[in-house]
Amino acid sequence: EDQVTQSPEALRLQEGESSSLNCSYTVSGLRGLFWYRQDPGKGPEFLFTLYSAGEEKEKERLKATLTKKESFLHITAPKPEDSATYLCAVQTPSYGDKIIFGKGTRLHILP
Amino acid sequence: GAGVSQSPSNKVTEKGKDVELRCDPISGHTALYWYRQSLGQGLEFLIYFQGNSAPDKSGLPSDRFSAERTGGSVSTLTIQRTQQEDSAVYLCASSPSIPYEQYFGPGTRLTVT
Numbered sequence: 620e621d622q623v624t625q626s627p628e629a630l631r632l633q634e635g636e637s638s639s640l641n642c643s644y645t646v647s648g649l650r651g652l653f654w655y656r657q658d659p660g661k662g663p664e665f666l667f668t669l670y671s672a673g674e675e676k677e678k679e680r681l682k683a684t685l686t687k688k689e690s691f692l693h694i695t696a697p698k699p700e701d702s703a704t705y706l707c708a709v710q711t712p713s714y715g716d717k718i719i720f721g722k723g724t725r726l727h728i729l730p
Numbered sequence: 731g732a733g734v735s736q737s738p739s740n741k742v743t744e745k746g747k748d749v750e751l752r753c754d755p756i757s758g759h760t761a762l763y764w765y766r767q768s769l770g771q772g773l774e775f776l777i778y779f780q781g782n783s784a785p786d787k788s789g790l791p792s793d794r795f796s797a798e799r800t801g802g803s804v805s806t807l808t809i810q811r812t813q814q815e816d817s818a819v820y821l822c823a824s825s826p827s828i829p830y831e832q833y834f835g836p837g838t839r840l841t842v843t
Contacts, residue, residue, distance in 0.1 A: 651829035651831075661836060662823070662834030663821075665831040665832065665833060706772075710829045715788070716780070717775055717778055718775070720772050722772040
């Protein structure tokens, strides 16, 4: 069965303390892996799409990387405004091209 | 440009009543998705429209749930004979195609009393 697992479930960091969030996936064929940010009471906001192993993308303090089995979202010197839930999702033809979401990582950055 | 919009933003209904939730996707986006998100939970896939193809309804939890997409644009999710367990935030997303990213609306918070 296709699976997307995110870890940790929750993470508390001090402002400026860099860390990484993990998204591991087991799917038969990968069309794309997506990272989203979700703030309380809002819909998810698109961050990155990764298509193949070795690919990396950056945006401000965030950098996403992809291997054949997992993706990492690296957060460098985070600020309190980076606090949110980060969602990972994959799209695979073996699942009818529906998008499978992980349960997310709740990130809290302390000032 | 305009993003994905959903209406209403909040809906309170009595158990047993029918409700309709509306989604206006980004113009030109061929793919449209509906999800349900319960408090503190992940996104639960409901239904997926891609162009003129038959929708993928495999995520609908029961036959009380249905959705349509008119003219390849606006979509309506209908829940008949609502139950308390239907209370959740219903999110709509659109995408230019596959495998491109989805753009989400703000959601409709449904409360069944």
